[in-house]
Every structure is written in C-alpha cells, then in structure tokens.
Amino acid sequence: MRLHDEIRQRLAVLNPEALELHDDSAAHAGHAGNTGGGHFDLVIVSKVFAGQTALQRHRTVYGLLGDLIPDQVHALSVKAYAPGEF
Structure with missing residues (x-):
C-alpha cells in the first residue's frame, strides 16, 4: 500500500468531513536529517x-x-479543524 493511502486509511477512523493530504516529498529530497521519509x-x-x-x-x-x-x-x-472552523 502506498504511504499516502496508508495515511488516509488510518485517518478514516476520525470520519473526516474533509481531508486534504499533499505530498511535498520531492521538494525536500536530500535535505539534512531526512533519512528518506516523506513530507506531508x-x-x-x-x-x-x-x-x-x-x-x-x-x-x-x-x-x-x-x-x-x-x-x-x-x-x-x-x-x-472542527466543522464550522474551516
């Protein structure tokens, strides 16, 4: 399973009314301290x-x-956010 999908699946228990997940990993590849994990x-x-x-x-x-x-x-x-705050 892709990491993006894994994150969404785990957050599904919160019954989100809205969920936006943006993968910024490509913009951070190779920076100090990054051992290969993604940036979201x-x-x-x-x-x-x-x-x-x-x-x-x-x-x-x-x-x-x-x-x-x-x-x-x-x-x-x-x-x-709670509904009404977004």
Missing part, C-alpha cells in the same frame, strides 16, 4: 475535534500516525 501537509476537518485545543487535535492525529514517524514520514504539517 495535512488539512483535516472532523467532528472529533470539536471542543479540543490545537494540541489535543495534533495529539489525536499523531496518535494514529506516530509509528510512521520518522522512518516513513519525516515531516508532517497538521491543520486540524
């Missing part, structure tokens, strides 16, 4: 995030993807 920008909208702080939202996402970091995912930018 994530925008996700889910009812799960209602009433949560930004830190709680990020912890939720990283809890689902944490074992992919740093080997498969080198960098992940997360923008997590």
Whole structure:
C-alpha cells in the first residue's frame, strides 16, 4: 500500500468531513536529517475535534500516525479543524 493511502486509511477512523493530504516529498529530497521519509501537509476537518485545543487535535492525529514517524514520514504539517472552523 502506498504511504499516502496508508495515511488516509488510518485517518478514516476520525470520519473526516474533509481531508486534504499533499505530498511535498520531492521538494525536500536530500535535505539534512531526512533519512528518506516523506513530507506531508495535512488539512483535516472532523467532528472529533470539536471542543479540543490545537494540541489535543495534533495529539489525536499523531496518535494514529506516530509509528510512521520518522522512518516513513519525516515531516508532517497538521491543520486540524472542527466543522464550522474551516
């Protein structure tokens, strides 16, 4: 399974109303500290995030993807919103 698909599948448990995942890996290939993992920008909208702080939202996402970091995912930018905030 492609990494992009693996990330989407794991985040599906949040029942996202919107999910945008952009792979920026090609723009970062070979930079210092990168051992080959991908660079991703994530925008996700889910009812799960209602009433949560930004830190709680990020912890939720990283809890689902944490074992992919740093080997498969080198960098992940997360923008997590509750419905009505996006």
